Amino acid sequence: MDEKQAKKKIQELKKTIEYHNHKYYVLDSPEIDDKEYDRLMKELIELEENYPSLKTPDSPSQRVGGEPLDEFSRVRHTVPMLSLANAENEQELREFDNRLRRLIGDDRSFSYVCELKIDGLAVSLVYENGVFVRGATRGDGLVGEDITNNLKTVRSIPLSLNSSYNLEVRGEVFMPKGAFYKLNEEKEKKGEEPFANPRNAAAGSLRQLDPKIAAKRELDIFLYSVPYIDIEENIEKKEFQSHYETLEFIKSIGFKVNPYIEKFSTIEGVVDYCTGFLERKPELQYDIDGIVIKVDEISIQNELGTTAKSPRWAIAYKFPAEKKVTQVQNIIINVGRTGALTPVAFLEPVNVAGSVVKRASLHNEDILNEKGIKIGDFVEIQKAGDIIPEIVRVIEEKRTGEEKDFVYPKECPVCKTEAVRLEDEAILRCINPSCPAQTVEKIIHFVSRDAMDVEGLGDKLVEKLYNEGLIKDVADLYYLSKDDIAGLSGFGEKSAENLINAIEESKSRPLTNLIFALGIRFVGKKAAGLLAKKYRTIDKLLDAKEEDIAEIPGMGEKIADSIVKFLSDENSLSLINKLKEAGVNMEETQEDEGEDRSFEGSIFNGKSVVLTGKVEGYSREEVKKILDRLGADVKNSVSRNTDIVIAGEDAGSKVDKARELGVEIMSGEEFLDKVGYL
Numbered sequence: 001m002d003e004k005q006a007k008k009k010i011q012e013l014k015k016t017i018e019y020h021n022h023k024y025y026v027l028d029s030p031e032i033d034d035k036e037y038d039r040l041m042k043e044l045i046e047l048e049e050n051y052p053s054l055k056t057p058d059s060p061s062q063r064v065g066g067e068p069l070d071e072f073s074r075v076r077h078t079v080p081m082l083s084l085a086n087a088e089n090e091q092e093l094r095e096f097d098n099r100l101r102r103l104i105g106d107d108r109s110f111s112y113v114c115e116l117k118i119d120g121l122a123v124s125l126v127y128e129n130g131v132f133v134r135g136a137t138r139g140d141g142l143v144g145e146d147i148t149n150n151l152k153t154v155r156s157i158p159l160s161l162n163s164s165y166n167l168e169v170r171g172e173v174f175m176p177k178g179a180f181y182k183l184n185e186e187k188e189k190k191g192e193e194p195f196a197n198p199r200n201a202a203a204g205s206l207r208q209l210d211p212k213i214a215a216k217r218e219l220d221i222f223l224y225s226v227p228y229i230d231i232e233e234n235i236e237k238k239e240f241q242s243h244y245e246t247l248e249f250i251k252s253i254g255f256k257v258n259p260y261i262e263k264f265s266t267i268e269g270v271v272d273y274c275t276g277f278l279e280r281k282p283e284l285q286y287d288i289d290g291i292v293i294k295v296d297e298i299s300i301q302n303e304l305g306t307t308a309k310s311p312r313w314a315i316a317y318k319f320p321a322e323k324k325v326t327q328v329q330n331i332i333i334n335v336g337r338t339g340a341l342t343p344v345a346f347l348e349p350v351n352v353a354g355s356v357v358k359r360a361s362l363h364n365e366d367i368l369n370e371k372g373i374k375i376g377d378f379v380e381i382q383k384a385g386d387i388i389p390e391i392v393r394v395i396e397e398k399r400t401g402e403e404k405d406f407v408y409p410k411e412c413p414v415c416k417t418e419a420v421r422l423e424d425e426a427i428l429r430c431i432n433p434s435c436p437a438q439t440v441e442k443i444i445h446f447v448s449r450d451a452m453d454v455e456g457l458g459d460k461l462v463e464k465l466y467n468e469g470l471i472k473d474v475a476d477l478y479y480l481s482k483d484d485i486a487g488l489s490g491f492g493e494k495s496a497e498n499l500i501n502a503i504e505e506s507k508s509r510p511l512t513n514l515i516f517a518l519g520i521r522f523v524g525k526k527a528a529g530l531l532a533k534k535y536r537t538i539d540k541l542l543d544a545k546e547e548d549i550a551e552i553p554g555m556g557e558k559i560a561d562s563i564v565k566f567l568s569d570e571n572s573l574s575l576i577n578k579l580k581e582a583g584v585n586m587e588e589t590q591e592d593e594g595e596d597r598s599f600e601g602s603i604f605n606g607k608s609v610v611l612t613g614k615v616e617g618y619s620r621e622e623v624k625k626i627l628d629r630l631g632a633d634v635k636n637s638v639s640r641n642t643d644i645v646i647a648g649e650d651a652g653s654k655v656d657k658a659r660e661l662g663v664e665i666m667s668g669e670e671f672l673d674k675v676g677y678l
């Protein structure tokens, strides 16, 4: 076969494979079996190997291509990716309808299209000349991150279209429930922390810098809009008359569109559709968190226009949080990395909103007392924001008199050191630095993704290594041998070797990661980055004066005090020495810093932001990191100079202060909505 013939054959194979891919992954009606599909792929790969110049990025052989990235680059959206206003109940839906009728005039008729609100992540897919060239996250709506390589691994995304369109389509990437359960089972087997829900699993997969990981995650996508489209040959703009027509078009060119789309001419129809799906939600193979209602006629959409945040012609009807009743079997105290003693209710397992809930944090003594929860009580629980289980109330009618009061301990339940309540804090702490429970949590933090990022070393495995006496502190990890690990149950030669390699690899993390990994109080990833940038080596940091640290913009006295206290402590010093002797990198190079990632145009850019409470599904460090990348200056306390306070769950007095000062308050959910959950 000469090159010309090979080119023709490759083109044919690409078309055939894309055709069968569409049949299998989009239409769910395969025409050929896996063996035949594999044979076609094999033929294509062989030809491409013989003629490397004929291998193009849109080839089906290139779905899992590309080396792992160091970081994602930024992409400015051609048309902003807006979010939707919410309707919490039927009444708000009717108000929405009244508002629209008022705005466009009562005498004119229009229709609504109802779609499922897929609980995943919004993405944009750009095709040039019919070829998929770029996929991005929503980011803050103006600028997102380029996740093309990860999106290419999503089999229902066509790499090339039948016509040479220049277009952008948008939709929601999600993880089907089946894939989510399978992934969590695997994670649990490996002793890794499972994902809380399919959306977090999908987000976690798209955040991976190595597309090979995303490729294993069985992600899927539904598309729902076309922000722009033209055809290359005659730059003819295609105009749609209605949203429904747009959806039919998206489907006709090979994309996956959700099948449960319905058109209604009255709000009554819309309301029935919404309540109907509330019941059908469990039958679906993927999670939905509501219904999206859109005006069908594009001309009326244009008349209504958009506000700064969302289109006036659409609304998201949010399903009410599912509530269940269960019994409190016990209340125990959990010891955190910083010694925080948090009461946790162990519950009779019950399925709420798609997953089994076994425990719920009670946060602190005040909350526990306020809710009046006793051991043995029947309680109503729900998932806040569909993620974190919380106890809503005690069902007092169900009390028998057998319930027992929970007595808050005076000491750490693990090391028995006296518990103290520090000034300004609602929680009790164990202040014994060598408390075993804290040590385990410290090691878990040390190996976590933002810290030393030891792949494959999950919480359960850390506990096991600690309980077996193989590690007593974080530095011991670097003195483990393959034999130590191979001797543990569940390990073989190969898995032990993988773990040792992952530990070895973590030695070369930049100083920023190491400082963060040490778990110094108040030192998150951002502060660690500032310290590493200023001092470059651990030795220089050890010599740093408190006043100098305090003066670094973004630090302040409280953080400086905590750093100096930590670094002058005998135990910390010997730990650092032990890490040094093991060969752990203690430097930050210019390269480690990476490019300047301030997001010009982001609503957070240049803003002073204070974070309080917990943002569902994200650690404080992750939220800080997102804000940092968006150009925000994250501060610890609210003042007149604060621009935005992000109030997650159980936000404290900072919110009152913000209210008092008239500072903008944003809920955790709004924040996630603005940054597109990444």
Ligand code: IVH
Binding pocket: 081, 082, 083, 084, 085, 115, 116, 117, 118, 119, 120, 121, 122, 138, 172, 224, 292, 310, 311, 314, 316, 673
């Ligand atoms: S339309 C301008 N349709 O919900 C309107 N959104 O806050 C753009 N979503 O960011 C969104 N399913 O991530 C639309 N069928 C659907 C959707 C949907 C899920 C998500 C999307 C968006 C958020 C709205």
